Amino acid sequence: MLEMDDQMKQDIELKFDKAGGLLPVIAQDHATGEVLMLAYMNHQAWQKTLETGKAHYWSRSRNKLWLKGESSGHVQVVKEIRVDCDLDTVLLKVEQLGGAACHKGYRSCFFRRVDGQGLTVDGEQVFDPKEVYGQ
Amino acid sequence: MLEMDDQMKQDIELKFDKAGGLLPVIAQDHATGEVLMLAYMNHQAWQKTLETGKAHYWSRSRNKLWLKGESSGHVQVVKEIRVDCDLDTVLLKVEQLGGAACHKGYRSCFFRRVDGQGLTVDGEQVFDPKEVYGQ
Numbered sequence: 001m002l003e004m005d006d007q008m009k010q011d012i013e014l015k016f017d018k019a020g021g022l023l024p025v026i027a028q029d030h031a032t033g034e035v036l037m038l039a040y041m042n043h044q045a046w047q048k049t050l051e052t053g054k055a056h057y058w059s060r061s062r063n064k065l066w067l068k069g070e071s072s073g074h075v076q077v078v079k080e081i082r083v084d085c086d087l088d089t090v091l092l093k094v095e096q097l098g099g100a101a102c103h104k105g106y107r108s109c110f111f112r113r114v115d116g117q118g119l120t121v122d123g124e125q126v127f128d129p130k131e132v133y134g135q
Numbered sequence: 136m137l138e139m140d141d142q143m144k145q146d147i148e149l150k151f152d153k154a155g156g157l158l159p160v161i162a163q164d165h166a167t168g169e170v171l172m173l174a175y176m177n178h179q180a181w182q183k184t185l186e187t188g189k190a191h192y193w194s195r196s197r198n199k200l201w202l203k204g205e206s207s208g209h210v211q212v213v214k215e216i217r218v219d220c221d222l223d224t225v226l227l228k229v230e231q232l233g234g235a236a237c238h239k240g241y242r243s244c245f246f247r248r249v250d251g252q253g254l255t256v257d258g259e260q261v262f263d264p265k266e267v268y269g270q
Contacts, residue, residue: 024173080249083245084173114216
C-alpha cells in the first residue's frame with residue numbers, strides 16, 4: 001500500500017516517548033467516515049502497520065502486539081495514515097473486513113449514544129460475538 | 136442540547152479511574168464526518184461539557200480545564216456524544232465554530248498524510264495562527 005523506504009519510516013518521528021511508549025490511534029472507515037474504534041500503538045505496532053498495510057495495535061489488556069482481526073478475521077486494511085499536529089495521535093483510514101470493528105459485534109465500538117435516557121444503543125450489530133469468539 | 140438530570144449524569148460511569156483520571160476524546164465534524172482532533176477529558180471536563188453543550192477538555196500541557204476555543208473563539212458546539220464499548224473513550228460530534236479545530240489554523244489537526252514522501256500537508260488552512268493567537 002504505502003511505498004516507503006527505511007529512511008522515510010525513520011523520518012516520521014512520532015512522539016512515543018512522550019506518551020509512555022503508547023500513542024492513541026483512531027480507526028475510521030475510509031468510505032463512510034464512521035469512527036470505528038480507538039486503540040494504541042507502540043513503535044513496533046506502528047512499524048508492523050507500515051510494513052504490512054494491516055492495522056496492528058498494542059493490546060494494553062493482553063500486553064502484546066495485536067494484529068487487529070487475528071482472532072475474528074476482521075482485519076483492517078489501511079488505506080490512508082494521517083498524523084496530528086503534535087505527532088502524538090494517529091488516524092488510520094481503513095477498510096474494515098467483516099464489516100465490524102467491535103469485539104461486541106457492532107460496526108463501531110461507539111455503538112452507544114449519550115442522551116436523556118443515559119446510554120442508548122443505536123449502532124448496527126453485524127455479528128454475534130459468541131459465534132466468532134466462542135463463549 | 137442534551138436534556139439530562141443529575142441522576143442520568145451519574146449513571147454514565149466512564150472509566151476515568153482506570154485511565155489515570157483522563158480519557159481520550161475524539162472530536163468529529165458532525166456534518167462532514169471529518170476527524171478534527173483528539174484531546175483528553177477528566178471528570179470535570181466531562182461534566183462541564185454535558186452542562187454547557189460546549190466541548191471542554193483537560194489541557195495536559197497547561198494542566199487546567201480548557202474550554203475549547205476560549206482563546207480563538209473556535210468553540211465546539213456538541214451535537215452528539217457517543218461512548219465506546221469499554222467506556223474509556225468518548226466521541227463528540229461537533230459543530231466547529233470558526234471552521235478550524237487546530238491551533239495551527241487547519242480545519243483538522245490531522246492535516247498531514249503519511250506517504251512515500253514522509254509527511255505531506257494536504258489539510259485546509261482556515262486561519263493564520265499569528266493573527267488569532269498573536270506571536
